[in-house]
Amino acid sequence: MRIDILTLFPQMFQSPLSSGIFKRASDRKLVEITVRNIRDYTHDKHRTVDDYPYGGGAGMILKPEPIFEAVEAIKSDIRPEEEIGALQVVLLTPQGRLFSQQIALELSRYSRLILICGHYEGIDERVREHLVTDEISIGDYVLSGGELAAMVVVDAVIRLVPGVLGSAASPIDDSHTTGLLEYPQYTRPSVYRGWAVPEVLLSGNHAQIAKWHREQAVIRTAERRPELLDKTNLTSSERQLVEQLQKH
Ligand code: ADE
Numbered sequence: 001m002r003i004d005i006l007t008l009f010p011q012m013f014q015s016p017l018s019s020g021i022f023k024r025a026s027d028r029k030l031v032e033i034t035v036r037n038i039r040d041y042t043h044d045k046h047r048t049v050d051d052y053p054y055g056g057g058a059g060m061i062l063k064p065e066p067i068f069e070a071v072e073a074i075k076s077d078i079r080p081e082e083e084i085g086a087l088q089v090v091l092l093t094p095q096g097r098l099f100s101q102q103i104a105l106e107l108s109r110y111s112r113l114i115l116i117c118g119h120y121e122g123i124d125e126r127v128r129e130h131l132v133t134d135e136i137s138i139g140d141y142v143l144s145g146g147e148l149a150a151m152v153v154v155d156a157v158i159r160l161v162p163g164v165l166g167s168a169a170s171p172i173d174d175s176h177t178t179g180l181l182e183y184p185q186y187t188r189p190s191v192y193r194g195w196a197v198p199e200v201l202l203s204g205n206h207a208q209i210a211k212w213h214r215e216q217a218v219i220r221t222a223e224r225r226p227e228l229l230d231k232t233n234l235t236s237s238e239r240q241l242v243e244q245l246q247k248h
Contacts, residue, residue: 001110001161003033004074005150006067007117008049010035012147021155025164033154041066041073050120059121067116067127074114087112089133091123092146092153096135099153101176103136107153108160115153117146179232181224183216214238219245 005013013035016022025031039047042065050060071089078087088110097103107113116123116132128135138149158164160171175182186197200212218238221228222245229242 001031001108001113001158003031003113003115003154003158005033005035005115005117005154006038006070007035007145007147007150008038008119009117009145009147010037013151016151021159021164025158025161028163030161030163031158036070036074038062038066038070041070053121057121062118062120062123062127064124064126064131067123068131071114071116071131078112082111086110087114087133089114089116089131090153091116091118091128091132091135092138092149093118093123093135094137094140094142096137098140099136099138099149099156101156101174104153104156105160105177107157113157115146115150117150119145176228178217179228180217180221181228183213183220215241218242222246 007013017026017033017035022033026033038049042048048063049066050062053059053061075087088107090107090113092115116127136149136153138152143149165171171177173182186201190197190202198212200208203209215238218229218234218241221232222242226242226246234242
């Protein structure tokens with residue numbers, strides 16, 4: 001997978017991209033991430049990326065030309081054997097569709113992603129209409145730019161690329177992958193400050209443990225995020241459990 005990030009603040013990506021999951025994915029040559037400065041695609045002396053809004057109003061608007069040229073430069077080196085349809089051009093904006101594990105999974109199936117980080121008061125609408133193929137918001141709040149949102153999206157997406165997490169860790173049981181929040185986990189010591197690990201986890205009985213995991217995930221979801229259960233396949237006994245919890 002290749003990810004190009006277009007930003008006015010490339011330095012914001014330096015530290016995140018050189019640690020943790022980002023570094024692991026690129027070291028393993030599973031994901032190649034390139035950060036490009038939108039200013040490098042301007043042609044005037046002042047390297048202008050923004051301008052006043054037509055019709056007036058507060059703030060500055062990102063100009064279309066550098067963004068179109070940056071995306072076209074990236075597209076032009078797509079090899080002919082690579083399908084252009086395997087490319088998604090994503091604008092990070094509070095007006096986008098709300099990011100979720102489902103969308104992360106969807107994006108992880110593309111071989112090429114271009115992420116555009118918006119800034120200032122907005123972006124020329126023609127970028128949205130004629131260049132961008134998807135718009136994503138990471139939550140109902142306004143950030144000062146799309147950079148942190150792009151990092152959130154890239155993190156969630158690349159950990160789903162096969163091989164990035166390694167064989168031991170699997171995203172299958174993650175909260176939100178199953179539609180349920182994750183069950184509680186414990187490690188040694190088995191008793192800490194008098195607080196004991198649930199007996200069943202020490203039993204070695206894998207069927208019982210799997211049953212407990214599932215039950216705990218259902219309970220946790222019912223208590224914290226009941227609305228998630230509407231989209232989850234529960235057995236009839238699990239439904240009963242949820243109904244009992246909701247009575248209390
Ligand atoms: N840019 C500013 N706010 C944002 C948000 N909530 N999500 C994505 N991009 C943004």
